[in-house]
Amino acid sequence: MYLTRIELSHFRSHRRTVVDLDPRPVAIHGPNGAGKTNLIEAVSMLSPGRGLRRAAADEMMRQPEALGWRIGAELRRGEALHEIDTRVEPDHGRAVRIDGKAVPQSALGQLCRVLWLVPSMDRLWIEGADGRRRFLDRVTLSFLPGHAEASLAYEKAMRERNRMLKDQVRDPGWYRAVEAQMADAGADIVAGRAQAVARLSAAQKNAGTSFPVSDLSIDDPEDAPSFSLEALEQSRPRDMAAGRTLVGPHRADLRATYRDKGVPAAQCSTGEQKALLVSLILANARAIRDEIGAPPLLLLDEIAAHLDAGRRAALYDEVEALGAQAWMTGTGAELFVELGDRARHIEVTEVGGISRITG
Incomplete structure (x- = not known):
């Protein structure tokens, strides 16, 4: 290609x-x-x-x-x-x-x-979770082109739910359809991200790379229950008080640890953080090549x-x-x-x- x-x-x-x-x-x-x-x-x-x-x-x-x-x-x-x-x-x-x-x-x-690495990504591990979610979603999209449609469907449904939360809508009937849409699309997002991380991890294994290997995980906020339709229903009173949805894949975070040193990426030097990113991009490219036959x-x-x-x-x-x-x-x-x-x-x-x- x-x-x-x-x-x-x-x-x-x-x-x-x-x-x-x-x-x-x-x-x-x-x-x-x-x-x-x-x-x-x-x-x-x-x-x-x-x-x-x-x-x-x-x-x-x-x-x-x-x-x-x-x-x-x-x-x-x-x-x-x-x-x-x-x-x-x-x-x-x-x-x-x-x-x-x-x-x-x-x-x-x-x-x-198409994969990319640009200077704005150099601070990926030390800035907010939004950038890491975007990075994770780009990786997922590189393997699963349908991930974009699931993300759009989830965001559309969440915007509608957030509007109702801000308007203090209390009738459960108004939430059922939109929460069902969020749950279906969110389940696809969660599964796709997990699959992408697994493929990255497999591509790093025994790769013979000169760049440091990282152990990856996807974390949710400590107080967040596992995402599901039931979790959305149970979280509704808390979400209404906050005026926004507090549970779901839009709250997830990507974590990386420098494997050989056992040090979180956020605590590595600037050069090590760059090298970890390069390693992940190369692993992503190898995984795509192995899957579709072309890098x-x-x-x-x-x-x-x-x-x-x-x-x-x-x-x-x-x-x-x-x-x-x-x-x-x-x-x-x-x-x-x-x-x-x-x-x-x-x-x-x-x-x-x-x-x-x-x-």
Whole structure:
């Protein structure tokens, strides 16, 4: 699975960018602000959702034109070559076409698997649980594309339940249908997350990686009962007092422990936390490769940060062994010298507010 071509039109700083590719990793270098991350963000939009920056679609329009944006790509998967087109026009939602046919965003998840690691994730283990849940859900989605539908159904039902709680609705009859929807979708979310963690753990076992292995677990708040329809019913008086739902998978947290040291990830050094994240992304990619027969696209933004030369070289070797088309960015070409001709090298510069690429 790899891109043979990608085209950007009026996407952030890229007015018109076309890159032809082969299966090798892509090493992208250039000064800060030149448009490196914008390029790999475009690749992330070949998967469902809001991409690696979690930006609204209109925020990605090149300014000041604000004409909308388009990303076109050719994806090689096995013997098949697929054409992907996704675009946004002013005052319209995002449209997706695969091989000329209009499809929902969820179809992208069935066709193209994309994983990413970006600098904003470096504080994953020491910030709030929201970011760790999003990380866990992205991992789950990479294995189970239907996880997105379960999450949307759960969130929709929870919003309705929270509205009733805030309005102090006390008639149990009003809650039954919406709580049943939450329970069904929530059960799928819980099961999917557990399956994803199990697959990550299996992929880390005996992987021969140069990066530290972590033991993972999914924790609920200490006072939360096991999630079920009955738990929602029993929690209703407490939830009404709080004005929101206090039990369910939206309260879960992902925990990681550095296995060899027995130290929680939150207590590890900055470099160790980065290495643990890299290890999990690589494990995720190996698990996908073993499941579908092809590694996913990897987007590794500013990957050299907090990695010394030895760890960088180890990462490049593991990416090559994985066989993934990994898009890696850094400020200087020297950060990718160990890759040599094993990668496609691209320089991104900015001229008059427009990103340009060479290489």
